[in-house]
Amino acid sequence: MAARALASRVLGCLAVLALIAGLGAAFGYAPRETVQGNVQRIMYLHVPSVLTAYLAFALVFVGSVGYLLTRRPGWDRLALSAAEPGVLFTGITIASGSIWGKPTWGTWWTWDARLTSTAVLFLVYAGYLLLRGMVDEPDRRARAAAVVGILGAANIPIVHFSVKWWRALHQPSTILGPEPSPIATPIAATLLINWIAFTLLFAYLLAKRMEIARLEDTHAG
Amino acid sequence: MVVWKDILTERRSKESLNALVFFSLLLLFVFQFSLGPERARIEAALPGLLWLGFILSGLLAFGRTFLIERENDCWEGLVLTPGDKSAVYLGKLAGNVLVMVVVEVVLLVLFAVFFAIDFMPFLPGLAAVLALGTLGLASVGTLFGAITAQMRARELLFPVLLLPAVVPVLLASVSATQTVLAGDRLADAAAWLKLLAAADLVYLVVGVLTFEFVLEG
Numbered sequence: 001m002a003a004r005a006l007a008s009r010v011l012g013c014l015a016v017l018a019l020i021a022g023l024g025a026a027f028g029y030a031p032r033e034t035v036q037g038n039v040q041r042i043m044y045l046h047v048p049s050v051l052t053a054y055l056a057f058a059l060v061f062v063g064s065v066g067y068l069l070t071r072r073p074g075w076d077r078l079a080l081s082a083a084e085p086g087v088l089f090t091g092i093t094i095a096s097g098s099i100w101g102k103p104t105w106g107t108w109w110t111w112d113a114r115l116t117s118t119a120v121l122f123l124v125y126a127g128y129l130l131l132r133g134m135v136d137e138p139d140r141r142a143r144a145a146a147v148v149g150i151l152g153a154a155n156i157p158i159v160h161f162s163v164k165w166w167r168a169l170h171q172p173s174t175i176l177g178p179e180p181s182p183i184a185t186p187i188a189a190t191l192l193i194n195w196i197a198f199t200l201l202f203a204y205l206l207a208k209r210m211e212i213a214r215l216e217d218t219h220a221g
Numbered sequence: 222m223v224v225w226k227d228i229l230t231e232r233r234s235k236e237s238l239n240a241l242v243f244f245s246l247l248l249l250f251v252f253q254f255s256l257g258p259e260r261a262r263i264e265a266a267l268p269g270l271l272w273l274g275f276i277l278s279g280l281l282a283f284g285r286t287f288l289i290e291r292e293n294d295c296w297e298g299l300v301l302t303p304g305d306k307s308a309v310y311l312g313k314l315a316g317n318v319l320v321m322v323v324v325e326v327v328l329l330v331l332f333a334v335f336f337a338i339d340f341m342p343f344l345p346g347l348a349a350v351l352a353l354g355t356l357g358l359a360s361v362g363t364l365f366g367a368i369t370a371q372m373r374a375r376e377l378l379f380p381v382l383l384l385p386a387v388v389p390v391l392l393a394s395v396s397a398t399q400t401v402l403a404g405d406r407l408a409d410a411a412a413w414l415k416l417l418a419a420a421d422l423v424y425l426v427v428g429v430l431t432f433e434f435v436l437e438g
Contacts, residue, residue, distance in 0.1 A: 135373075
């Protein structure tokens with residue numbers, strides 16, 4: 001118990017330190033982008049959030065499958081505790097992308113492929129959380145949510161391709177693409193620091209949320 | 222077995238199908254009133270309108286999938302069905318597909334009559350798109366219908382869950398329908414049809430594998 005609390009406190013401190021470092025790097029170390037100017041610095045929020053969101057939804061899938069196979073409530077708590085920050089980070093991605101899009105593309109929103117599929121992702125997992133709120137009985141809630149979580153995850157590639165063929169304006173993915181990244185080292189380093197910071201923050205939120213869920217479960221019965 | 226039972230109940234009560242057919246007629250009026258009398262506008266929006274009609278009818282139909290069991294306290298009967306639970310899923314799915322096919326045929330006939338559109342030359346291609354699209358909608362709809370059947374606010378929750386999940390089916394079906402209705406060869410929509418088939422397969426596999434967990438409760 002004490003060890004767990006200590007671990008989560010250390011994780012929280014690390015997350016704060018990394019976030020400060022990320023902030024410092026984004027504004028101090030990373031160079032001003034020549035074409036877009038300072039606006040481009042939104043990227044250090046935008047890209048790490050979306051990567052973290054994907055990690056979160058992968059964990060929702062793992063937790064869902066784990067629960068259906070073992071019926072241990074811990075797996076369900078993992079799925080829930082990953083889904084909430086996942087939706088949050090997807091929201092941050094969309095909002096920051098919107099703010100970035102206004103000065104660079106000249107519009108808050110456009111029905112581009114990546115934007116649309118991220119929005120669909122947001123809706124799917126917001127629906128997942130809504131569903132969880134509608135059922136009181138833990139086992140039934142966990143089973144229903146797990147099925148939706150699994151279908152949602154299986155759907156991600158299908159959504160991705162359908163929307164991609166539908167249209168495209170967003171720049172192709174530069175980091176996860178097959179070619180070596182064309183990004184300059186300071187920018188890449190800043191991105192990496194922020195990515196680590198966001199992942200740590202997510203891990204901290206996840207640990208805290210699971211802790212709360214566990215307490216809720218023990219008190220509920 | 223499950224299909225047979227549902228068809229029999231439906232044939233005797235006729236409650237869902239009658240209402241659904243009437244609903245699709247009403248939808249047609251809504252489309253007409255909201256788009257105005259210009260034929261060109263309706264023609265341009267036709268693929269989207271068709272699928273809007275299908276999905277709205279589908280939302281009503283799929284949401285009711287397990288209502289008969291719930292209202293008549295026969296849920297345990299389904300749960301206690303001997304053998305593989307996925308048979309119940311496939312049976313319910315087949316029933317839903319059948320209902321949707323009836324609704325789709327009715328909607329197509331109504332569109333043909335009211336908007337003077339000749340679907341005959343496009344029929345084979347259209348049938349292929351409709352079959353794949355309907356299977357996709359119905360496979361997710363049946364699964365989610367079972368999940369939400371026992372829940373509070375299910376008539377609200379069901380569309381909120383289903384609509385984002387079937388976005389790919391909708392995009393692919395509308396695009397493929399557009400290709401078909403433009404008179405192009407079916408091969409031009411091949412990419413969309415493949416995507417639809419892949420989506421159907423994924424939904425079916427997830428549905429078959431997870432259905433027994435849904436049914437327990």
